Amino acid sequence: MILAVLFANTDGNILIERFHGVPAEERLHWRSFLVKLGAENLKGAKNEELFVASHKxxxxxxxxxxxxxxxxxxxxxxxxxxxxxxxYAITSAVKDVCKSPITERHFLDRYGKVCLCLDEIVWKGYLENTDKDRVGRLIKLRPPIEP
Incomplete structure (x- = not known):
């Protein structure tokens, strides 16, 4: 199960969060842990360079x-x-929605579409869609495939 998807700015402020199957009392721990993990490791990282960690x-x-x-x-x-x-599916969708260099402002200007994309990709803790074209059609309320 996908327990959490979080978006944060480089200062550590949470922009979007989705928790699945995580008790409310543990969410603060996860927020602070993930932001601290990112602050330590993402400084100087290249765009879309993946980092992996394990905890509990x-x-x-x-x-x-x-x-x-x-x-x-x-x-x-x-x-x-x-x-x-x-x-990868999430970053592809966010890049398509934001279209320009992704700044916090562009991201927040398109907050609603980013949330729709996230809901189409991860549903109730499980991966639903990975194809960015399909996700793009779904957030526009069109059929997932051309008839």
Whole structure:
């Protein structure tokens, strides 16, 4: 199961978060842990360079995309390889939605579309769609394939 997907700025402020199957009392721990992990490792990292970590028997894959840090946490069948596919789908969708160099401002200007993309990619803790064209059609409320 995909336990969490978080987007944060480079200062560590959470922009979007989605938790699945994580008790409310543990969410603060995960927020602070992930932001600290990113602050230590993402300085000077290249765009879309993947980083992997493990904590409390879960896997974490994270990257930076412009001014936005993206974290995906999974367990069981969502190991680092599967989470790599999830984060690739998310970064592709965000790049398509933002279209320009991704700054915090561009990201927040397109907040609604980013949330729709995220909901189409990860549904109730499971990977739903990985094809960016399909996700693009779904967020525009069009059929997923051309008739």
């Amino acid at each position: 028997s879960v896997y974490i894959v994270y990257t930076i995309l412009g001014d936005v840090c993206i974290y995906v946490v999974g367990k069981d069948e969502y190991d680092e390889l599967a989470l790599g596919e999830v984060i």
